[in-house]
Amino acid sequence: MEPFPPPTEEDEEDWLRPQPGGGAAPPAPSGHSKSVSARSTACRVIAHVDLDCFYAQVEMIRNPELRDKPLGVQQKYIVVTCNYEARKLGVKKLMSVKDAKEKCPQLILVNGEDLTPYREMSYKVTELLGEFCPLVERLGFDENFVDITEIVEKRLNQLQQSGCSRVCVSGHVYNHQAINLLDTTHVRLVIGSQIAEEFREAIYARLGLTGCAGVASNKLLSKLVSGTFKPNQQTVLLPESCQDLIRSLDHIQKVPGIGYKTTKRLETLGVRNVCDLQAFPSAVLEKELGVSIAQRIQKLSYGEDDSPVTPSGPPQSFSDEDSFKKCSSEVEVKEKIEELLPNLLDRIYKDGRQPHTVRLTIRQFSSTEKWFNRESRQCPIPPHLIQKFGKESSSVLSPMVDILMKLFRKMVDVDQPFHLTLVSVCFSNLKDLPSSKKGSIGFYLKQEVEGASQGEGGASWNQNCNRTGT
DNA sequence: TGGGGTTAT
């Protein structure tokens, strides 16, 4: 895509030659070999993959007739996302249905309150990335971070050994910055851009989804740069343009990790943009926000982020919620819970693990406080009930409803009037089935199966614990 | 402002 500057005579010379020790050896004590010394300071290479208007894409795959029409996905009275046809006509994310229809009367709306199709497709994407590399971290349903440092190193060594002297960037380079082939950090990031292109090609070929990618030396920067060319494109950030990227953010809340609350507190201090935060005295910031947050966000303002890509693995919790205008009797609450539970129990059954904690969350109506007023109560699940999660059927259903109603009564005095606008049920503290008891035949069989699947490497967590039918 | 998720305190 991007024209790549032809290497100069000097470029041909240096970096590709197999270095003494093949590049894998420990750095020589007084080594002045470029490749060897560069190896000890090798940067991380992180890819951020961000699917385009994910829910709308999934709906277009489910119903291809919607492909070329303006499409919005609706939850309650909100258009939560829409395809690019709709965006051309002025529809924005999180617009009210009323405004969206006014802007665009031809807008087609599909209901997206049931997240099942999106959740399933989302995990397919994460699994696919897991085939390339074990370090994949999910962020919501439509974003993944992948630490591709190891893949890059492997390819760099291969290139060096084959004596290949050219390498081409895939996609855009942020700021159109020129690439320096003598700079091994540049070379690593360029190889990263090729890997990101392969990710996007695989996601499109195998799942039919398009998306953006950003490649940089940490998670923060990869995420910021992935959004710079928007639908279905990718961008790599070279270190020299880091300050331009982070300072291009007009407001501090655009920095991932600086949310609503922190922004409000920073504004009180007169901090409005990234430059303000960079220049703000650390001691004052630490007293205002605490050392931990202050140091973290000030580093973020410089584009520094040493947080690792933490493999997400299987989910830590399963929840289902419903919001509504009004729910004001115990009977109604019970009905809402009975609506939510079967779906949840089914998801947990398919997962195969057993939850040990259950939580009920509610939102009580209040005209003054915006929408923040959620409360919750949780409790351990009684052991005799936990056992029943392994089996099918809904023998869990009615005892679980009873538990949840008890939690409800802990929060709300049911003898007084109440007005709920949301009910949510969450199962967490998931544990693997204790199917291997010492001394039982099952123990030895299980060991063999686990030992075999270990060797295969990669995304094994979902492959084997997916009991969809049987 | 939906219907989800995570981690830190």
Place this chain on the structure above:
DNA sequence: ATAACCC
């Protein structure tokens, strides 16, 4: 259990 963050 809540509060913050993310989408």
